[in-house]
Amino acid sequence: MSATALLLDAYPLLAQGEIKITPKAPPESERLLNIVRYISWLAMLAGIASLIYAGGKFGWERFHGGALESPKIVLGALIGGILSTSAGGVMNAIVTGGG
Template identity: 70%
Template sequence: MSTAYLIGEAINVLADQIPVTPKAPPGSEKLINIVNYLSWLVMVAGVAALIYAGGKFGWERFHGGALESPKIVLGALVGGVIATSAGGIMQAVVTGTG
């Protein structure tokens, strides 16, 4: 047998699929409940940031000066997208589906 053949067979063995079926640990319902509450709080904080940025934008336009509110709006929107997609991203990472 050649070295290339042995290396190929070793790669085939190492590349075999290992079936993994994730199961929730005992007591995970409480942790999931806490994560759901945190997700809800993140959404409320995002809405509050958008409302604050809208008010600040009006104040800055009325009184002049530098516009900082677009940065707040952008930050709230990007944070909201990341927060809402975090569950899907982690599901894809854990299960390997995409």
């Protein structure tokens, strides 16, 4: 059987209309979501602690002189914070189809 004949046979089935799907959460999904929320909270806390540490180190470096390494720490914390906070939105857009 050719591909054209298969498509012509399947057309009435495909043209019936919209297929309705009702999403249902998998079992124990609330536990997984709770773990993800804790990880998100810890990532935010680590970013805040990193910014506080970098601020203190920046003051110490300015007072005592020497190489300035703290701007790298601040930049790393900011990039990490942007990535960790945007990850949820990106995944939500992927899962829901951009809506």
